[in-house]
Amino acid sequence: MQGHRIGYVRVSSFDQNPERQLEHVQVDKVFTDKASGKDTLRPQLDLLLAFVREGDTVVVHSMDRLARNLDDLRRLVQDLTRRGVHIEFVKEHLTFTGEDSPMAKLMLSVMGAFAEFERSLTRERQREGIALAKQRGAYRGRKKALSPERAAELRRRASSEGKAQLAREFGISRETLYQYLRTAG
Numbered sequence: 307m308q309g310h311r312i313g314y315v316r317v318s319s320f321d322q323n324p325e326r327q328l329e330h331v332q333v334d335k336v337f338t339d340k341a342s343g344k345d346t347l348r349p350q351l352d353l354l355l356a357f358v359r360e361g362d363t364v365v366v367h368s369m370d371r372l373a374r375n376l377d378d379l380r381r382l383v384q385d386l387t388r389r390g391v392h393i394e395f396v397k398e399h400l401t402f403t404g405e406d407s408p409m410a411k412l413m414l415s416v417m418g419a420f421a422e423f424e425r426s427l428t429r430e431r432q433r434e435g436i437a438l439a440k441q442r443g444a445y446r447g448r449k450k451a452l453s454p455e456r457a458a459e460l461r462r463r464a465s466s467e468g469k470a471q472l473a474r475e476f477g478i479s480r481e482t483l484y485q486y487l488r489t490a491g
Contacts, residue, residue, distance in 0.1 A: 308361060309359060309360070309361030309362035309363065309391075310334040310335065310359075310362050310363075311332060311333045311334050311362070311363050311365055312333060312334065312335050312336075312337070312354060312357065312358055312362055312363070312364050312365065313328045313331065313333035313335065313336035313337070313364075313365045313366075314336070314337050314338075314339075314350070314351065314354055314364055314365070314366045314371070314372060315327045315328060315336060315337070315338040315339070315366075315367065315371065316338070316339045316340075316341060316348065316351075316371045316372070317338070317339075317340050318340075318341065318342045324338050324340075327367035327371065328365065328367060328396070331365055331396060333365055335357075337350040337351065337353055337354040337357075338350055339351055351372075355385075355386075358386070358389070358391045359390075359391070360389060360390030360391065361390060361391075362391050362392070363391070363392040363393070363394055363401075364386060364391060364392070364393045364394070365394045365396065366393070366394070366395055366396070367395075367396050367397055368395055368396065368397035368398060368421070369395055369397075369398060369417055369418050369421045370421040370422075370424075370425060372395075373418070375422050376415065376418040376419050376421075376422050379414070379418040379421075380414065380415070380418065383402050383414060386402075387402055387403060387404030387406070388404060390404065392404075395417075398417050400413060400414070400417065402414065451476075451477075451478050451482055452476060452478065452486065456476065457486050460472060460476055460483065460486055460487075461486065461487060461490045464483070464487055469483055469484075
């Protein structure tokens with residue numbers, strides 16, 4: 307049975323170009339999540355899992371775009387292949403069909419482990435870089451949304467005006483507004 311080719315794309319705040327992931331890959335439909343890889347709430351992935359049928363092929367740019375870690379990757383691939391859905395990873399040139407050999411299962415585990423290892427190394431280097439920058443005084447964290455004067459005005463007006471309206475007027479989220487109110491003083 308020849309099914310549809312369904313694409314899955316995940317972009318995070320660091321990678322906002324969803325078009326590049328499945329560029330030059332023929333798919334019939336694409337589901338795109340805008341979420342961090344560590345995020346368990348990926349509504350488009352849930353929709354894709356509900357949408358695909360036996361004989362379909364799920365096409366993903368790379369293993370790290372689909373799963374948060376090796377366990378998650380194995381679970382997703384096994385769940386899909388048990389349902390008769392094939393899964394294709396473009397970057398790794400791997401396809402899993404459910405009739406996979408022990409070598410295919412080994413490749414899934416090895417490549418998935420490398421992806422997880424690479425991500426943890428990246429996080430470690432990022433933490434080290436931030437620590438070194440803090441020692442040099444070059445890293446001060448994220449720039450404040452409001453100047454000290456605007457923050458003082460926000461605090462002054464917050465006691466008598468609606469929080470949602472103030473957040474819109476100041477161009478900040480309500481959570482950021484409440485953070486400014488908590489740090490008053």
